[in-house]
Amino acid sequence: MIKSKKIAGLLFAFALFSTASVFAQTQQLPQQQQQAVEVDVSDEELSKFADAYQRIRMVNQKAQQQMAKKVEDSGFDIKRFNEIHQASLDPNTEGDATAEEKKKHKAVIAEIESMQGKFQKEMEGAIEEQGLEVARYEKIAIALQTDTELQQRLQKLMQG
Numbered sequence: 001m002i003k004s005k006k007i008a009g010l011l012f013a014f015a016l017f018s019t020a021s022v023f024a025q026t027q028q029l030p031q032q033q034q035q036a037v038e039v040d041v042s043d044e045e046l047s048k049f050a051d052a053y054q055r056i057r058m059v060n061q062k063a064q065q066q067m068a069k070k071v072e073d074s075g076f077d078i079k080r081f082n083e084i085h086q087a088s089l090d091p092n093t094e095g096d097a098t099a100e101e102k103k104k105h106k107a108v109i110a111e112i113e114s115m116q117g118k119f120q121k122e123m124e125g126a127i128e129e130q131g132l133e134v135a136r137y138e139k140i141a142i143a144l145q146t147d148t149e150l151q152q153r154l155q156k157l158m159q160g
Contacts, residue, residue, distance in 0.1 A: 039143040041150060043157075048130040049140050050157045055126035063119045067112050074108045081105065 041049070071081045084105045087095030097105065127137045144150055 038147075039139055039150075041140055041143070041153075043153070045132070045136075045140075046150075046153055047157055048132050049137060050154060052127045052130040052132055052137060054158075055129070056123050059119060059122045059126060063115070066115065070111050070115075071108055074104055076101075076104065076108065081108065085109075 068078055071078055074081075076084075080101075084095060084097045084101055087093045087097065088102075088105065124134050127134050140150075144154065
């Protein structure tokens, strides 16, 4: 099974910042991979992608709920946790977190990271259950970033 850092790394971003779309994950790919990708996608394959996408959204919702619970159970307000997390990601930002908050933030991050493997497996399973390979799913997701015709086809499929 392909281990996709893109999916796992983005799961974390989804959970913390409530990104609603799997397509957002491709925005975090290195620049060279964000260039327009031409991909030939049949209606059948696009339908499989749409089904996998819907299942991944459900996994993400579950992940968000469980990760938000971890944050809240630690005594953090989600907004404050996100502020501290954003500051921790930017080496040019001091942030205003206390030593206690930084310690607690680090502990919560460790707990959340330990949950990621489970969610990644569920996401990969959702893709593979639809008869797609993870790499193919990602390629279609990247193509959707720039291919408006493909976006419209997907939208029609998802609207029924």
